[in-house]
Amino acid sequence: MQIQDQFPALKNSTYLNTATSCLLAKDILHWRRQHDEAFLQQGYAFRGHFEEFLVDVKRTVANFFHADAQNTFLLPNFSFGFNTFLQGLASAERILLLQEDYPSVNYPIERLAFPYAYVSVSASMEDDILRKIETFKPTVFAFSLVQYISGIKIDFKFLKHLKEKYPDMLLLADGTQYCGTEVFDFKASGLDLLASSGYKWMMAGYGSGFLLLQEQAKARLHHVHSTNTPSASFLREKDPFSLYFEPGHQDTLVFGTLKQAILLLQKTGIQTITDINHRLSIAAKIAFTERGLLTEAVVKRKQHATIFNLDLSETCYQQLQEQQIICVRRGSGVRVGFHFFNTEADLATLLQVIDTAINY
Known part of the structure; x- marks a missing residue:
């Protein structure tokens, strides 16, 4: 075929x-029909193993992008995960942005009133970023790997160089217009955070997304490490970061579709x-x-x-x-x-x- x-x-x-x-x-539609038919026939019993199911999805996402499963989180979309991460940062973080980047990247940073500065997207973008870093001295650089209007893709070798030169500066990337288009190794990328919606190049439909973190990024979310966790028995075993990024119930149809989409990409x-x-x-x-x-x-x-x-x-x-x-x-x-x-x-x-x- x-x-x-x-x-x-x-x-x-x-x-x-x-x-x-x-x-x-077609293969994804077939799986979704089977999923809902099982829910129709089994009712509550259908969700009996949903925790193991979601852990398996996380492993699938992590393996596909060469990330750690324990630092992989399932999201409804990029915007939710990125906003959640930003709300955990200290207000003194200084953030560098790309002019006219996707609104879901730039707007929450502007709204939360972080100190920020812009670099234009141009043929010499990487050189301009280096110059701006020298003058603005950001602690965070947030950007899309691929610009949603022009398709300009940031140089991935440059990102590694940037991390080597400024190891304490967090690199936060929106991968929504990139993930699923080519081979990608998160651990080797230099990125501290990669978040993406799943309904574009990942072929996973609406309501699906994921967030990958490195330990350095987790360490900047000081309040998430709090020992004040819920006392309810069904939440006691949940990791604080899972409680932070994955609050409430999660849809097995949505995230099962994300897994099936990855399996199709891997099959191809x-x-x-x-x-x-x-x-x-x-x-x-x-x-x-x-x-x-x-x-x-x-x-x-x-x-x-x-x-x-x-x-x-x-x-x-x-x-x-x-x-x-x-x-x-x-x-x-x-x-x-x-x-x-x-x-x-x-x-x-x-x-x-x-x-x-x-x-x-």
Whole structure:
């Protein structure tokens, strides 16, 4: 079976909108139906082993990203986990941000009134970050691994260098537009925190997410180490950090779906996915550059993600919609994104409409 057979929506459209929401796979739908049928038939007894079930999901997430299971937490989305982490930091933390990063990264930091400063997203972004660190002296750098509008991806070698040069500065990353697109090793990354929603490139649907922590990040959440834990018997064995990041009941359907999505990624092969996405990204960037559709900052970058923002007219955008090429307007352009179930033929279909447009 070809991977495209897992996604029936591909038969009716050229789907280039994973940066907004991924498609649902057949295998995942099958598992979800079995899950709910069991709940229907068994009622309360269905939840009899939910704790072990969720521990298994955590192990699956941790193994996939080369993280520690005890420092892996299951979330409803990135925003919940990131806000929760920020609320545990001391108010004196100084935070460096990227201009026009995803609102769920920048807004809570602004709202909580941390001292903060910005660096523009540009072709020379990494050099600009180093210069800003020297003058602003942040204790935290919070950013998206991939920018949601432009698709600009931060240099991962730079992140390792940054951690080596400033070991006490926390690196907090939003991986929502990145996780699931290529091989990633959290322990070796230099990051102190990686949080992500699961409904985009991870293919896990809405309501799912996760957070990975290094010990240094946990140590900065001083009040979480409190010995004042709940006295209820069913909570006594819970880790303080689990109580902090995972309060209340958790949905086995949602997090079971996250596990099934990871199993599908593993079945396809994360290295295979990496290779497909890199190939599509390179081919797309060349084609879009030739047509003058990309910003100078994107053109000058050596590496790029699978997301592109194209300088297209409203007329061309409407023609794309009429041809069932699924994409959206973001910022000043039209955003498209390629995942491993896309092909060079999808890129060719997109280019054909663009090239025949009266005015793109």
